[in-house]
Each structure stands twice: as C-alpha cells, then as structure tokens.
Amino acid sequence: MPYSDQQLGEMVRGDSVHRALYTDPAIFELEMQRIYGRAWVYVGHESQVPRTGDYHTTRLGDQDVLMVRASDGRVHVLYNRCPHKGAKVVADGDGCVGKFFRCPYHAWTFKLDGSHLGVPLKQGLEGTSYDPTDPTFSMRRLPRVESYRGFVFASQARDGQGLAEFLGGVRSSIDNLCDRSPVGEVEVAGGIFRVMQRSNWKVFYENLHDTMHARVTHESSFAAARDEAKEIGEMPFELHIMDGNGEPYEFWEKLELRAYDNGHGYMEGIFNPGAAERDPVSRAHFESLTAAYGAERAREILGMNRHNTVIYGSGSPHTVFQQFRVIRPIAVDRTLIEIQTFRCKGAPEGVFKRAMLYANVINSPSSNVMPDDIELYNRCQEGNATRGGEWVSMHRYHGTDRRDADGMVSVNGTSELPMRNQFRAWKNYMEAGPVAPAHGQGEGACC
Numbered sequence: 001m002p003y004s005d006q007q008l009g010e011m012v013r014g015d016s017v018h019r020a021l022y023t024d025p026a027i028f029e030l031e032m033q034r035i036y037g038r039a040w041v042y043v044g045h046e047s048q049v050p051r052t053g054d055y056h057t058t059r060l061g062d063q064d065v066l067m068v069r070a071s072d073g074r075v076h077v078l079y080n081r082c083p084h085k086g087a088k089v090v091a092d093g094d095g096c097v098g099k100f101f102r103c104p105y106h107a108w109t110f111k112l113d114g115s116h117l118g119v120p121l122k123q124g125l126e127g128t129s130y131d132p133t134d135p136t137f138s139m140r141r142l143p144r145v146e147s148y149r150g151f152v153f154a155s156q157a158r159d160g161q162g163l164a165e166f167l168g169g170v171r172s173s174i175d176n177l178c179d180r181s182p183v184g185e186v187e188v189a190g191g192i193f194r195v196m197q198r199s200n201w202k203v204f205y206e207n208l209h210d211t212m213h214a215r216v217t218h219e220s221s222f223a224a225a226r227d228e229a230k231e232i233g234e235m236p237f238e239l240h241i242m243d244g245n246g247e248p249y250e251f252w253e254k255l256e257l258r259a260y261d262n263g264h265g266y267m268e269g270i271f272n273p274g275a276a277e278r279d280p281v282s283r284a285h286f287e288s289l290t291a292a293y294g295a296e297r298a299r300e301i302l303g304m305n306r307h308n309t310v311i312y313g314s315g316s317p318h319t320v321f322q323q324f325r326v327i328r329p330i331a332v333d334r335t336l337i338e339i340q341t342f343r344c345k346g347a348p349e350g351v352f353k354r355a356m357l358y359a360n361v362i363n364s365p366s367s368n369v370m371p372d373d374i375e376l377y378n379r380c381q382e383g384n385a386t387r388g389g390e391w392v393s394m395h396r397y398h399g400t401d402r403r404d405a406d407g408m409v410s411v412n413g414t415s416e417l418p419m420r421n422q423f424r425a426w427k428n429y430m431e432a433g434p435v436a437p438a439h440g441q442g443e444g445a446c447c
C-alpha cells in the first residue's frame with residue numbers, strides 16, 4: 001500500500017490539495033476502488049435501451065459494464081464479462097442482442113438478467129463443479145441499480161445511501177431537466193459526442209464551477225463571437241452563448257454556488273421569469289408547458305436559471321440546454337467526456353434543435369469554446385508533474401462558506417467553495433479505507 005489512510009487524508013487541506021492527486025497512478029488506482037467502488041455512478045438513460053435486448057456499454061470507474069433491457073421491461077446493469085474465459089460479451093457501444101447474450105468466444109449463453117442459460121456440448125462439464133445455478137457461471141449483476149426519472153445509476157457497493165439520498169440537493173437539477181417536457185420525460189437523442197482529454201478527471205469537475213476562468217481562458221472565443229456579431233449586425237443564439245463567457249467579474253460574483261455532501265453542487269443565476277417569453281422558441285416551449293402544468297408552474301420551470309450541475313463521480317447535467325456531460329476517468333492523465341443531448345418529450349422541436357446547437361457550439365469536438373478549457377486542463381496536468389511546487393490552491397473565499405438548511409452556499413460567485421467541497425468528499429471516500437468485495441449475484445435491476 002503506497003499510502004496509509006492518514007496520508008491520503010493529509011493530502012487534502014481545507015484550502016489546498018497535494019499535486020499528487022492529479023499525477024500519481026497509485027492514487028488513481030485507489031480512487032477507482034474507494035470512490036468508484038462505493039459511489040452511485042451514472043450508467044446511462046433508460047431511453048438508450050428502449051426495446052428488449054437493447055444494451056449500452058460504458059465504464060463505471062475502471063470497470064466495463066453494460067445496461068440492458070430485459071423482456072419484463074426491467075433494466076439490468078451487468079459487468080461485461082463472460083464467466084468462462086473472461087471475454088467481454090458485447091463489444092463497446094450500443095446494440096441489441098435479441099432474447100439472450102451469447103459470448104462470441106465459446107457460445108456460452110446468458111439471459112438478459114445475466115443468469116446462466118447454457119453451454120454447447122454440456123456433457124463435457126458433467127461430473128465437474130460446473131453448476132448453472134451458481135452465480136460463478138453467470139454474468140454478474142452490479143450490487144445495486146436505481147433509476148431517478150429515467151437516469152440509471154449503479155453502485156458497486158452492496159450497502160450505503162439510496163440513490164435519492166446520495167444525490168441530495170442536486171436531484172432538483174434532474175427534476176428541472178425532466179420538467180421542461182410537458183409529459184415530464186426526456187430521451188437521449190441526436191447522437192453522443194466523445195472527447196478524450198489529456199488530464200486528470202477531477203480538473204473537469206473543478207472547472208464546472210470555476211467562474212474566475214471564463215473571461216480569461218475563453219477570451220479568444222468570446223472576442224471572436226463579438227467581432228462576428230458586429231460584422232453581421234446581430235447576435236444570434238450561437239454567438240450569444242459564446243459571448244456569455246465574456247461577462248465582467250461583477251456578473252460572476254453575483255452567481256450563487258450551492259454545495260452538497262458527496263461532492264455535488266450547482267451554480268445558479270438570479271431567477272429569470274422573463275426566460276419564458278424571451279424568443280419564439282422559448283415562447284412555444286412556454287405554451288406547451290402552460291397547456292400541461294398551467295402558466296404559473298411553466299414560468300417557474302423555465303425561470304430556473306441553473307448553469308452547470310455537478311454530480312460528483314458521474315458528470316454534469318445542464319438543465320437549460322438539456323444535456324449531460326458524462327465524465328469517465330480512463331487513467332491518471334486521461335479522461336473521456338461523453339456529451340449526451342436530450343429531447344424533452346412533447347415539447348416543440350425547436351427546443352431540441354437549440355439544445356443540439358448548444359452542444360455543437362460549446363461542447364462538441366469541433367467546438368470553438370471547449371478547446372480553450374482542454375488546453376488549460378492539460379497545462380495543469382503537465383505543470384503539476386513538475387517539482388515547481390507541491391500544493392494546488394483553493395483559497396478564494398476560504399473560511400466564509402456558509403451552511404444553511406439546504407447545504408452549503410457561497411458568499412460570492414467566484415468562491416472556490418465547489419472545489420473545497422469536492423475534495424471534502426474525496427477525502428471522506430479515500431479515508432474510509434478499502435471496500436469489501438461484493439460476492440455472489442448482485443441485485444442489479446431497476447425500472
């Protein structure tokens with residue numbers, strides 16, 4: 001063991017963290033066990049597996065898992081491993097296996113809940129300890145799976161908080177995302193962008209609520225948007241969202257930062273009831289929600305002016321433009337970001353088009369904005385690998401964080417409260433020691 005629990009705890013101070021948290025592969029390995037071995041982690045959305053046999057593969061920490069729809073409509077989350085030779089049963093991606101899984105190596109078969117179905121030439125196993133009812137011969141389900149409004153999460157730990165309690169105050173972000181549909185449901189649509197970043201996974205979470213970087217890091221993109229707007233004499237939506245990063249410091253100082261246990265949080269602007277009537281797309285959206293919920297509630301839903309939300313260990317849902325940036329740690333210096341965009345079922349098509357436009361302009365591999373961030377994440381990765389200093393600072397407004405009935409709140413929108421809160425969770429996970437391995441077949445189903 002390269003680090004004792006105490007040494008791990010000492011690497012997180014109230015106002016700074018040790019650079020090894022970003023650069024040491026031994027710490028990354030411990031994070032996979034102690035954070036990703038415990039936390040609820042977003043696997044995917046139910047709409048990605050609409051029919052029996054549909055599957056979606058992903059990574060839960062360093063584990064290859066898949067989500068699959070069974071014939072009874074339930075969604076199972078399984079480790080992607082055949083119990084015979086250990087081969088991944090399905091290739092990475094999305095697809096449909098039909099009524100059962102069949103390993104492409106020796107044709108062992110499994111029901112859609114992972115349980116053992118059969119092997120060819122079964123007589124060759126007679127008289128051995130092969131037992132089709134023993135989970136050793138099944139695809140293993142994860143210990144726990146739960147869905148919150150269609151968002152499927154899994155945990156590799158048998159015990160712990162339920163999903164709703166784990167999410168705490170950021171449940172309201174998922175609620176608002178779904179409530180923007182007149183039927184209260186969203187679905188993944190329009191494909192998924194994937195971006196591999198040459199940096200540690202934690203930097204991305206920190207940056208989501210890092211309001212001090214916007215007008216510095218993104219100067220080239222918001223300045224280009226302003227130049228273009230001047231030239232064409234208007235500021236269309238795609239330039240407007242690039243321009244936003246250029247707001248003066250006073251704007252960022254007024255934002256409210258909320259922080260919750262387990263590292264979660266969100267960033268919110270002043271409630272904006274005018275959002276409902278601002279432009280033709282918003283007006284049509286408002287009308288469709290008014291028909292479903294009444295004007296007052298529709299105004300409340302569209303007026304919620306929430307920017308990035310952090311679900312620590314999973315990623316970042318964005319309520320206003322209906323997306324989920326899923327953050328998958330790959331190695332100590334590699335992180336895969338998957339950008340899922342959602343359609344609000346029953347809402348006018350313009351709402352989805354706007355969400356796609358936002359994803360393209362801000363988060364796609366060809367975005368003019370995201371590369372600004374990626375460049376800086378990589379500079380942090382490489383700079384922290386030098387011997388030029390041992391600690392990473394999170395001092396801004398340290399000592400002023402307030403706790404109220406709803407969690408913690410910043411005194412200023414430029415506070416580094418969110419980072420301090422994320423590392424408070426990190427420390428809790430890491431000091432808690434190893435996770436006992438879950439034996440036998442897991443519960444692993446929801447919906």
Ligand SMILES: [Fe+2]
Nearest residue numbers: 213214217373
């Ligand atoms: Fe940024």
